[in-house]
Amino acid sequence: MARTIQSLERAAAVLRLLAGGERRLGLSDIASSIGLAKGTTHGLLRTLQQEGFVEQDPHSGKYQLGAELLRLGNSYLDVHELRARALVWTDDLARSSGESAYLGVLHQQGVLIVHHVFRPDDSRQVLEVGAMQPLHSTALGKVLAAFDPVAHNEALETGFEAITERTVTEPADFEALLDDVRARGWASDVGETWEGVASVAAPILDRRKVPVGAVGITGAEERMLGPEGLHQRLVAAVRDCARSVSRDLGAGRF
Template sequence: MARTIQSLERAAAVLRLLAGGERGLGLSDIAASVGLAKGTTHGLLRTLQQEGFVEQDPSSGKYRLGAELLRLGSGYLDAHDLRARALAWTDDLARSSGESAYLGVAHRHGVLIVHHVLRPDDRRQAQEVGTMQPLHSTALGKVLAAYDPAAYDAAVGAGLAAVTGRTVTGAEAFRRGLEEVRSRGWASEVGETWDGVASIAAPVLDRRGAPVGAVGITGAVERVLSGGEPRPGLVAAVRDCARAVSRDLGSGRF
C-alpha cells in the first residue's frame, strides 16, 4: 500500500475544519478538533497562510479559508460539466422566481454548492459557491438522498442531527419523506435548516437517468409558501429548470 504524507493529511484536515466554520476558528479550537499540539497546528496554519489558503483576522486572531482556495476551486467549477450546462437555466430560475437559485451535488456527508445565483433584488447577500449544506435538512439534500442511494447512506450515516427544532431526525420519518419526494418528483423543506426560510428542489439527471445533482430555490417562508404549502408556480419553475438542465445532459427521462 502506498504511504501517505502526514503533513498533507494534517493540512487537509485543517482546511476541511475551517470550511465548516462560518466565522472562523481560533488556534486552540483548531488544535483540539484535529487532535494536534498547538505548536504543530500553528506551524500548519502559518504555512497555509503564506500560500494564501488560510487567512487570519487581525482583530480576533481567528482563522478562515483564504482566497487562493477560491481561485483554485473556480478552475474545477468552470470545468464542471453540470455547472456549465446549468448556468443559463439557473439564471432564468432566479429571475422568474425572484429567489436565490442553487445547484448542488452530493459530496461526502453533505451538499456541495457548485453554483449560486443571487436573489434579484438590492438586499445584501453572500455568495455561497463552495459551501456545504446538510443532506437531511435541505431540499437539495433531500432530492439527492431520495434519488442517490450513496447520498441516502451518507445522510443517515451522519446521524440526522437536529439543525433547528423543525429538522426531521427520525430515520423512518426521513425515509418516508424521501418516498414522497420520489413520488412527486421534487422536495421541499420549511425551517429545517434556517428559521423562517423555505426551499424547493428537483433532481438533475444525466443521459443514463442517474442523479448527478439538484437544483432549487431558497427564500423567506412568506414568499415561498402559500397556505402552508410551496407555491405551485415556484414548484413548476424549479422542475422546469431541472428538466432543462437534464435534457442538456442527455436525459430522456422527463
C-alpha cells in the same frame, strides 16, 4: 527533487493496468505486469479493494476497477459539465422565481454548492459557492438522498441532527419523507435548516438517467409559502429548470 512514495506509485500502476486492456485480470497477471511479487501485489489489491477502488469477482477471483474510483472520476467530469449546462437555466430560474437559485452535488456526506445565482433584487447577499449543506434537512439534500443510493446511505451514516425544531430526526420519518419526494419528484425544506426560510429542489439527471445533482431555490417563508403551502408556480419553475438541465446533459424527456 522531492522523493515519491513507492506504495502510491505501485497502487497507481495497478489502477492504470486495470483501466486498460482486459476488463478483469488475475493476481498473477497483475503481479507479472507491474513487476512485483505476488504477496506484495496481493497486499496492494486488498488495500485498494477495502477503499472501493478495486473489486474482485467472487467466481473467477479476478480483479477490476471498483465503483468508488469510477464514481470519483465521473463526479469530476459531471460537476464541471453540470455547472456549464446549468448556467443559463439557473439564471432564468432566479429571474422567474425572484429567489436565490442553487446547484448542489453530493460531497463528503453533504451537499456542496457549486453554483449560486443571487436573488434578483437590490438586497445585500453573500456568494455561497463552496458552502456545504446537510443532506437530511435541506431540499437539495433530500432530493439527492431520495434519488441517489450513495447519498441515501451517507445521510443515514451521518445521522439526523436537530438543527431547528422542525428538523426530521427519526430514521423512519426520514424514509417516509423520501418516499414522498420520489413520488412527487421534488423536495422541500420549510424551516428545517434555517428559521423562517423555505426551499424547494428537484433532481438533475445525466444521459444515463443517473442523478448528478440537484437544483433549487431558497427564500423567506412569507414569499415562498401561501395558505396551502409552497407556491406551486415556484415548484413548477424549479422542476422545469431541472428538466431543462437534464435534457442538456442528454437525459431526454422525463
